[in-house]
Amino acid sequence: MSPLQFLDHLLNFVAPAVVVAALLALGLRVLQRARSLRVPLWKQVALTTGAGAATLLGGLMLTDHDGRMATYAALVVVAGTVQWALLRGGR
Known part of the structure; x- marks a missing residue:
């Protein structure tokens, strides 16, 4: 596998996390503007993307396959939890 192919696979693997993080952060900017402005947008997207x-x-490690629906469901739960924690949802 060439370095360019590896980069393509890596970007396609991480793309769902980036899209979910960006849509969630931007959606919160619209729906909860006052609370969402406490944390910079780039920080919300970066931390949610990392998680x-x-x-x-x-x-991938648990199921030996990429793209399982359970993994995507867990992605949504984790992204929501990270945003909730960043915006101090418990306080």
């Missing part, structure tokens, strides 16, 4: 990528990697 989402770790979730996707964990799903």
Whole structure:
């Protein structure tokens, strides 16, 4: 596998985490503007993407397959939990 092919596979693997993180952060900017402005947008997207990528990697390691629906469901739960924690949902 060439380095370019590896980069393509890596970006396609992480793409769902990036999209979910970006849509969630932008959606919260629209729906909960006052609370969402406490944390910079780039930080929300970066931390949620990192947690989402770790979730996707964990799903790949547990199931030996990429793209299982259970992994994507876990991605959504983890992304929501990270955003909730970032915006101090418990306080």
